[in-house]
Amino acid sequence: MGNFEETDYYSKKYEDYISNNEAFFNNKLIQGFLKNKENQSLLMDTICHPSENNRNLLDKTFKNFYFNIRFTSYISTALYFNTINFDKRHRKIQKRHPLIVDKPIGDSEVETFKEQICDEKAEIKLDTILQSKNIKDYLGDPALYEAVKTLTEKQIEILNLAYIHGLSDTEIGIKLKKSQQTISKTHKKAIRIISNYLTKKE
Amino acid sequence: MSSVDVSLYDLVKKSKHNKRAMKELIDLFEPKLKKSLSLTQYGQREDLEQELKCTLIKSVQRYNVDTIPGFWELKEQFENLKIVLN
Numbered sequence: 001m002g003n004f005e006e007t008d009y010y011s012k013k014y015e016d017y018i019s020n021n022e023a024f025f026n027n028k029l030i031q032g033f034l035k036n037k038e039n040q041s042l043l044m045d046t047i048c049h050p051s052e053n054n055r056n057l058l059d060k061t062f063k064n065f066y067f068n069i070r071f072t073s074y075i076s077t078a079l080y081f082n083t084i085n086f087d088k089r090h091r092k093i094q095k096r097h098p099l100i101v102d103k104p105i106g107d108s109e110v111e112t113f114k115e116q117i118c119d120e121k122a123e124i125k126l127d128t129i130l131q132s133k134n135i136k137d138y139l140g141d142p143a144l145y146e147a148v149k150t151l152t153e154k155q156i157e158i159l160n161l162a163y164i165h166g167l168s169d170t171e172i173g174i175k176l177k178k179s180q181q182t183i184s185k186t187h188k189k190a191i192r193i194i195s196n197y198l199t200k201k202e
Numbered sequence: 203m204s205s206v207d208v209s210l211y212d213l214v215k216k217s218k219h220n221k222r223a224m225k226e227l228i229d230l231f232e233p234k235l236k237k238s239l240s241l242t243q244y245g246q247r248e249d250l251e252q253e254l255k256c257t258l259i260k261s262v263q264r265y266n267v268d269t270i271p272g273f274w275e276l277k278e279q280f281e282n283l284k285i286v287l288n
Contacts (some may be wrong), residue, residue, distance in 0.1 A: 019219065024280040062273035067211045072271065075261060076234060082257045083238040086250050144209065 006179035010048045017047045033065050135160045147197040158183060215267050227262060228255060 018025045025031070034040045042061060046054040101114035132138070135156060139145045148156065161172045170189060173180040213230075217223035228235075235254050239247045273281065 020278065021280070023284060024277050030276075059272040059274060062276075063270050064211050066276075067214075067267070067270045071210060071214060074265065075231060075258065078257060078261045079231070079234060079254055082254055083241045083250065086253055087242040087246070090246055091282050111231065112203070 010044065012045050014044050029066065029069075032069075033062060038066075039065070133160060133164065135164055138164065143198060143201055144194070147194040149188055150197060151193060155186055155193075158187050159190055162187060209266065211270075214265065215261060217262055224259060224262070228258060233257060 025034075034043065039061060042054075042058050050091065062158045101117070102112055105111050105113060105116070136148055139148060148159070151159070157176075158172060161167045161175065162169070167175070169183045170180045172187075173183045176183070210230075213223055213227055217227050235251065235258075238254060239250055242250050
């Protein structure tokens with residue numbers, strides 16, 4: 001019973017203390033500090049037993065808390081402005097001294113020299129790829145390419161018509177003189193084989 | 203988190219004359235550093251990273267750890283402010 005009265009007395013003392021220093025405890029920083037239950041009980045202890053030890057401990061804990069906020073924000077700001085300035089400086093230099101290939105041609109703002117460069121000896125030409133009728137020429141992923149290579153001729157032909165020419169299964173059926181059901185079945189099977197191949201590889 | 207919190211104060215204090223502590227501090231700010239890099243072009247990122255680390259070290263060395271007010275000091279400041287306002 002006595003214990004209960006004691007806690008009651010202490011919590012009243014604590015509340016009195018807070019209302020006596022309202023402006024201080026309404027401060028966002030102090031409120032943030034007291035949000036932590038450990039810090040709050042530390043303050044309570046210190047108010048009820050204001051020994052040198054308790055006061056110092058509270059002081060130290062608070063310093064750590066405040067320092068953390070202040071230092072982190074200081075460093076973050078410093079890093080941010082440094083980044084911005086670095087970027088600005090660099091852009092300025094780049095604009096004043098562009099590389100030869102980056103120089104605009106004539107008066108135009110958009111076109112630069114590098115757009116005119118073309119590799120005459122290149123074996124892979126964009127134009128031929130775009131005209132290609134074979135799905136294998138369009139694949140950029142090596143694993144997918146390997147997977148497609150395992151398919152039969154018929155399956156590849158259906159994939160060609162479906163994905164390169166954009167035909168529906170019914171249209172493919174008419175073209176190959178087969179029923180839509182057969183085409184759909186082969187199509188699905190081809191996709192499943194590719195999918196299985198890829199998952200097995202992983 | 204709280205173990206990191208407590209040590210930041212000590213870590214900064216220590217890092218002014220201890221290279222290992224400074225390294226730890228740089229590692230601590232690594233995520234912030236990495237995020238800052240995205241503000242510039244690809245080719246410049248390595249240069250910027252170096253620059254930022256340099257800034258970090260300079261800022262830490264310039265930072266006066268002891269200016270941080272304690273709990274009672276701050277409370278006193280508040281009371282003085284109240285007197286002035288009244």
